[in-house]
Amino acid sequence: MNVTVALPSKGRMKEEALAIFERAGFPIAQSGSERSYRGRVEGREDIEIAFLSASEIARELGRGGVDFGITGEDLIREGLADSETRVAIEARLGFGRADVVVAVPDIWLDVTTMADLGDVAADFRARTGRRLAVATKYWRLTQQFLSATHGIQLYRIVESLGATEGAPAAGQADIIVDITSTGSTLKANHLRVLSDGVVLRSEACLVRARCDGHAEDARVKEIAEAVRGAVAR
Numbered sequence: 001m002n003v004t005v006a007l008p009s010k011g012r013m014k015e016e017a018l019a020i021f022e023r024a025g026f027p028i029a030q031s032g033s034e035r036s037y038r039g040r041v042e043g044r045e046d047i048e049i050a051f052l053s054a055s056e057i058a059r060e061l062g063r064g065g066v067d068f069g070i071t072g073e074d075l076i077r078e079g080l081a082d083s084e085t086r087v088a089i090e091a092r093l094g095f096g097r098a099d100v101v102v103a104v105p106d107i108w109l110d111v112t113t114m115a116d117l118g119d120v121a122a123d124f125r126a127r128t129g130r131r132l133a134v135a136t137k138y139w140r141l142t143q144q145f146l147s148a149t150h151g152i153q154l155y156r157i158v159e160s161l162g163a164t165e166g167a168p169a170a171g172q173a174d175i176i177v178d179i180t181s182t183g184s185t186l187k188a189n190h191l192r193v194l195s196d197g198v199v200l201r202s203e204a205c206l207v208r209a210r211c212d213g214h215a216e217d218a219r220v221k222e223i224a225e226a227v228r229g230a231v232a233r
């Protein structure tokens with residue numbers, strides 16, 4: 001059986017993912033046109049490349065549809081329940097870095113920590129009769145961080161699939177949980193990260209699906225080690 005590796009077909013991780021595989025000694029030939037979603041490693045008939053979007057890669061890893069994938073840790077933690085049992089992070093690749101953060105409006109001057117946010121959430125309910133609204137596409141991470149880690153229960157999630165930073169100004173939510181890298185989008189929207197409000201420091205990772213048979217498959221070890229070596233260089 002071939003070993004299947006899923007690489008980003010588009011988006012911000014595509015070029016660097018291909019480059020790191022190449023540096024690891026696996027030059028990739030896309031079959032047919034640039035638009036083809038299958039590829040091969042030159043000289044290796046036993047390794048198959050599947051080009052998928054970053055979030056599809058997380059999903060395929062979760063169901064064991066591919067052996068390896070390169071995608072963001074945020075998409076793994078958000079997309080897969082019990083991700084530790086289903087996948088293993090074999091290497092952190094040093095690109096695609098971004099933090100998932102809790103951010104509040106700048107004008108909330110006295111809210112600087114998660115504990116302050118917990119107080120606000122309780123007050124909010126008492127004062128307005130409604131729960132604090134959190135705009136995010138990171139449902140799972142938000143619930144884990146607010147409820148499990150910080151014991152905040154009085155909030156509701158407003159699903160946001162784009163332009164999340166605009167939700168508070170638009171009156172759709174009070175605060176947000178979203179990804180940030182340079183911080184400029186938060187700043188432009190007059191939002192501020194709480195001092196202990198980093199939910200996850202994410203970057204692109206080589207991720208392996210925990211599949212039966214991997215322990216005995218020399219190619220699995222070879223790919224993980226070669227990619228780790230390429231990061232170190």
Ligand SMILES: Nc1ncnc2c1ncn2[C@@H]1O[C@H](COP(=O)(O)OP(=O)(O)OP(=O)(O)O)[C@@H](O)[C@H]1O
Binds near residue numbers: 013073097203
């Ligand atoms: N500034 C940033 N904004 C958003 N995501 C970023 C940023 N920097 C790095 N990332 C990471 O990039 C990954 C998403 O990549 P990208 O937006 O290219 O995916 P995509 O092709 O849109 O995928 P999909 O269509 O599956 O969502 C995430 O893991 C995210 O953490």
Ligand SMILES: O=P(O)(O)OC[C@H]1O[C@H](OP(=O)(O)OP(=O)(O)O)[C@H](O)[C@@H]1O
Binds near residue numbers: 162179182183184185
């Ligand atoms: O901290 P910053 O450097 O400002 O980056 C953060 C922003 O970048 C991303 O959006 P992008 O415009 O890239 O579009 P996307 O949501 O389609 O990825 C992300 O959704 C944030 O809004």
